[in-house]
Amino acid sequence: MATIYDVAKAAKVSPKTVSRVLNGDAPVGKKTRDAVNAAITALGYVPSNAARMMRSNKSGLVGLITGAISDTIEPAQPAGLPELLLVRGIQQTIGLTGKTLMIADSGNRSERVPDLIKTFLEHRVEGLIYVAPYHQNVRLPPVPDDTPIVLTNCFDEIGTPAVIPDDRRGQHDLVARLIAAGHQRIAYLTLREDIVATGLRRNGYREALGEAGIAYDPALVQCGEIGSPETETQVLWTAIDRMLNLSQPPTVFCCGNDRQALKVYGILRSRGLAVPDDISVAGYDNYRVIAETLYPPLTTVELPYTAMGVRAAQRLLELFSGEGRNDAGTDVVGGPVYWRQSVTERRPPNVSQLKLVRED
Amino acid sequence: MATIYDVAKAAKVSPKTVSRVLNGDAPVGKKTRDAVNAAITALGYVPSNAARMMRSNKSGLVGLITGAISDTIEPAQPAGLPELLLVRGIQQTIGLTGKTLMIADSGNRSERVPDLIKTFLEHRVEGLIYVAPYHQNVRLPPVPDDTPIVLTNCFDEIGTPAVIPDDRRGQHDLVARLIAAGHQRIAYLTLREDIVATGLRRNGYREALGEAGIAYDPALVQCGEIGSPETETQVLWTAIDRMLNLSQPPTVFCCGNDRQALKVYGILRSRGLAVPDDISVAGYDNYRVIAETLYPPLTTVELPYTAMGVRAAQRLLELFSGEGRNDAGTDVVGGPVYWRQSVTERRPPNVSQLKLVRED
DNA sequence: TCCACCTATGACATCGGTGTCATGACATCG
DNA sequence: CGATGTCATGACACCGATGTCATAGGTGGA
Known part of the structure; x- marks a missing residue:
């Protein structure tokens, strides 16, 4: 995979100038810019998120933990897939911000959740959303304070922000x-x-x-x-x-x-x-x-799954921007008849x- | 977030030794190891995947593009979620290898697909899987040769590896x-x-x-x-x-x-x-x-969605290991009555x- | 005409891990 | 007893971006 150095060499400029063209954060002469863009296209260059993330310390990732994708051996719902509408709502809303959603599947086996959280933390997700397959009380393993988390279709007893159906x-x-x-x-x-x-x-x-x-x-x-x-x-x-x-x-x-x-x-x-x-x-x-x-x-x-998903994602985004309500309360979302x-x-x-x- | 240097300092060893403890790729004295582990726990250290990835050039990521999560305005399937069983099968199989699945949702709007592919390439996914909401002929935008791709529930006319139902x-x-x-x-x-x-x-x-x-x-x-x-x-x-x-x-x-x-x-x-x-x-x-x-x-x-998902993931893994069949053909998966x-x-x-x- | 200033660009350090190589302390063997 | 090998550990460079600072060249005002 081509790097920014390859592009720089091909365009006969410094890597920093290529970076400027990519991010548009400083003026670049038109001739130079064209040469850089030509080199990018010729080499099929795609910038590495990993390198970018290291420098900026911003991953642009949001982690979603769900059991919805895996089989629930729930007597109540032998093939209860509709909660995936939740995921849809979340995806839509997160996608609008330009962030990328990483989805991990617990298979509804709670003992796997800590591992999934660890993987997400290794990827330095900026926030976490946990989706339960049906409205329930949960107890998640602890997550570092600087990683906001929103519970969806569930709630806990320690006041974690949550979105549940009415x-x-x-x-x-x-x-x-x-x-x-x-x-x-x-x-x-x-x-x-x-x-x-x-x-x-x-x-x-x-x-x-x-x-x-x-x-x-x-x-x-x-x-x-x-x-x-x-x-x-x-x-x-x-x-x-x-x-x-x-x-x-x-x-x-x-x-x-x-x-x-x-x-x-x-x-x-x-x-x-x-x-x-x-x-x-x-x-x-x-x-x-x-x-x-x-x-x-x-x-x-x-059962307003999509609306709940949207709401959950919005609450997470509010937490990012610090607008998060301090009451850390539970949102109740109603649906029409x-x-x-x-x-x-x-x-x-x-x-x-x-x-x-x-x-x- | 604590770094490997913080841990090294706390444990009074070099960062490299911490790395050795983490990866177990070289012998470390028991006393040292204990000290390092204690420091890791005390600091709540989680290694950064981005840094690791930069050095090793292995992302451990597989990208999945689907429209299944978004609403299909298909006359045939007003709420056709079952294809999510495909995602389940893929998730299961990929998860076994320790790789992480990144899921992006095209909302079945094909014009968004190139962007999603670009995001995945930025994350340096090791392979891609495209899932169609129903058995169909597709034409995906080009993907670099070194990123293997498997089509699922669909096929194209240029012989891309594919898995379809029988x-x-x-x-x-x-x-x-x-x-x-x-x-x-x-x-x-x-x-x-x-x-x-x-x-x-x-x-x-x-x-x-x-x-x-x-x-x-x-x-x-x-x-x-x-x-x-x-x-x-x-x-x-x-x-x-x-x-x-x-x-x-x-x-x-x-x-x-x-x-x-x-x-x-x-x-x-x-x-x-x-x-x-x-x-x-x-x-x-x-x-x-x-x-x-x-x-x-x-x-x-x-309609053997789960089996197709498993098969698609397996084919991708085969492509990784170079065992991939050269015929680049289409797998047909049958299901029982x-x-x-x-x-x-x-x-x-x-x-x-x-x-x-x-x-x- | 000279200095101040702006524009366009480059050199260099840095993020957090890991690969490579070096080194010191012992153990083993002839 | 010295040579050799092994074990445990550290120093350093490097992966690929980008932030900081420096600098060359051009422009305008006093």
Whole structure:
């Protein structure tokens, strides 16, 4: 690989002059500049980042640690790739600044993380972003103070800057929309009890019911994800069966995610129920491959992965420039409800609401 | 950030001795070694890759260019993330060698690719891998001869080493299995006519029919992806309708991908047909979130993304070590058929085959 | 006309590691 | 006992950029 000395020799100038042409940080005579550029092209010269970095002590690198690229053996998400939208958001935002994103994959094996961090530190990354595959509490190994870090889709208990989804509000907004559409008996099939999102979303569900003056009925809330993935369909079937046999059965099923909603479509249809004519279904995530492709398309809430990625990258950039907020707090990012054809508007109980529906 | 000189001073040795401790490339007395290690820990010293790289001229970096992380506005794949499995396979394989993978995202905007390549060259990557979002013909900007490059999920016309999926064989194997299960009237809903996979897979389809002595009936092959994504459902509905109204209607629908199969499930059920009791469905890709979650689970062929990623990385490593084959040819990677509950075994026409089914 | 000043350019040191070679202290062997 | 070899360590140069400072040549104002 040609060096700046080769170029200098070919152009019959000093290396420093070549450097000036490259960086434009000092005036260079036109004739000289042309000669240098010609030599650069002729030799196919590309400056070495390593040498530049040594001198300037600026790597222009941002490190991203994720398990998203590797397989998650998570019962909840056998192929949970959508969190890669997070990476997309981060990439977009970091790319705009001219910095380069280095991505390392932990394979969700936390014991590998320290090694990845070490590699990044060897490359003198200017900052780190850690992305979790789903909303969770984490504890990262220590990182030197002068390397800022932002957690994404996760948080810790020592106040590291973090960006997480607004699970409470997402579920709240969805349920509020269902109520506005005339639904009163709203079933909720939750994800596993031990994940962070489940509790937050149930809060949002209860809150929305409370605001509408609808009593919370525990019989309408069941976990749809107990035990191993193999038994999942059976668990769902049982839960749905139990709720449909209530004296006041639900008119809509809210699912823990779009994948679960996909299963629920199949189960309901096997029971001879048409979606949405006989019963409505809503999901969570706005996992587009499912939500848009399902027939009929699925009403759901967006888990705002891309927006979270953008936000995380912005926070890191703020930390670089020292604008970083001192509170070192957690950003909560909400996502919109996507209203599609899997939920019917139910005939509302009084005339004023009927009018509303007509306008809609 | 502490340097090797700081460590040397703290441990009262020369920088070179610290280097020896770090790399273990020459014997160091135990007492000295302990002192050096203590100093390293005390100072939180992490060696600078840039400095190391300058001297050794080995970056330990591999560059990966992909559009997979960014949004593809492809009618065929509104959220086609599964090709990220490719990245996973590459990451795994490269990681084993101790090299670091740098990932850059072209956002599928080919005009950005030269810039990304330049950035990688500045970092002195030892090799490049280009990943396309779907099987296609590409033309990359030139790369210096001393930087090996491997194309993945794509190929070019100048013989660059490439790894592509075996679309022909995949479809062939699936159709052969369907025939073995007793199906004779096999409908095929294809992807867009202009993509590489469509032609290859149709060849596989015809080949399998031919081997079984079944005549090819053009009425059973229809494109399921014409026009814009919005009209896709309508197009599918029409194509399915036409085929079901044939005097000899199909007993199974082969779909261009699992997403299409998901739509087909909905359409068939809307027509009152149960899958698989009334009609069978098969997909392509083994996009697990869909194939495993659908009810009933979907019979499909794996598009072997992970295996292709592994293979691509291996080929690059071979090029590093000079073992690279001179033919600079294209590797074709096949994937297995996943037989799930969306296809029924049909009563075979004679007794000997009936026996076979019983054993199964 | 001479000095001050600006422009264009080059010499040299430096960043943080590592390769090469030299050196001093012992151990081994004839 | 001296020659030879091995071990542990250090001095120094070098990788390829760029920051600092110096300098040659030209220009303008007093």
